[in-house]
Amino acid sequence: MSSEPVRKRLGANERREEIVRVTLDLAARQGVDDVTTQDMAQAMGVTQGAVFRHFPSKDAIWLAVMQWVRDRLMAVLGRAAAEGRDPLDALQRVFFAHIDFIAGKPAIPRLLMSEHLHARSPLLRKLVTEILLGFEAKIAGLLEDARKQGLARGDLDTQAAATLYLGMVQGLVLQTSILRGQRELRSEAARTFPIFLQAIRAPSDR
């Protein structure tokens, strides 16, 4: 741990990036609302005041973190969807890519559930709302395609199914977050997804 007596003076861009990285990391360990600017500074081997040279406020840091997460997530999910051979296959790939992404970054669900998001920062809320709605639309689109190709039930309410899909992801995450140590996200997800598939698959396909 004593590897940075000389670790100073980064360029502004790199420092901003490091702040985002370090903040995500700390949030995973201590929880979003318990990360102080002092903690961030300490994790980088820098004083607390230095943080404010790169961001005008703590809120701006969380906003930057959320944007970083959005960009990564969208890239990963887009790639996963493109690899699918048909809409339902794409849906499955997106699901597990999503789960894996979150499993690798435990700070994300915590950010989604933080008081900070829900109550204190309207800008952050707005950003998350956009991400959520966009994502839901994407899922609904896949389901619609599946329906048109006869892979999903003809009478499927694709909008509601997309909501269920998102709920499944978020619910699994919340549960494994509370039952930390007793449940493992990936394995729960693997058991649960087939049941969801039963709900949407065309009867002829079983």
Add this chain to the structure above:
Amino acid sequence: MSSEPVRKRLGANERREEIVRVTLDLAARQGVDDVTTQDMAQAMGVTQGAVFRHFPSKDAIWLAVMQWVRDRLMAVLGRAAAEGRDPLDALQRVFFAHIDFIAGKPAIPRLLMSEHLHARSPLLRKLVTEILLGFEAKIAGLLEDARKQGLARGDLDTQAAATLYLGMVQGLVLQTSILRGQRELRSEAARTFPIFLQAIRAPSDR
């Protein structure tokens, strides 16, 4: 709101109850982590120091709140389940009773998601874990009964289905919490539940 200038000197038990009530109420409005003992006192027309005459610490207050919630929730869900004519009917009644209960007490999801629970108070976490596992077992039991009676698919993984069920509830709550004002919990739930039913219902029953 200026209706109690004379509202003082309650018995210790009643005061404890009022603290719990008022705390839940404030948590619904401001968010769990933003409720201060000052807020509680103010909401009761009492000074902040007085709160600590009835609870040894703030943590103890949250614990009491959670126990209060558990007792109410279990009573409501038990009643709903008892009214069901068959296991699947009971499941549906439990679902909507659950949704209605949460819709009427917005503080509950916030408590579940609060950092306070996840990081700071192991006792609270333990309590919530018990509630969650007990609830899941109850759902799994209903599903098992349904399967035995031929109402649910014979090859259903009831454990995983129970997880999906819980995930659906929690996911819906989280979504409507983030999309507050754009989505309404009850109506989303009403659209989503039928899709869940499709997943577990025996093929012959459609």
Add this chain to the structure above:
DNA sequence: CTTTTGATAGTAACCGGAAACTACCCTATG
């Protein structure tokens, strides 16, 4: 190739405010 200089990352000390908890006193009520 060296020196100067201007921009800026980083430091240290501080501020205002808020929150949990406490010590001590008061007073309404039975």
Add this chain to the structure above:
DNA sequence: CATAGGGTAGTTTCCGGTTACTATCAAAAG
């Protein structure tokens, strides 16, 4: 009048944010 519930007025700690100063670096100037 005794006592339990309540009030007053702190203390301590911590956190976000600011400010005045310093160290470093790169490029222009010589």
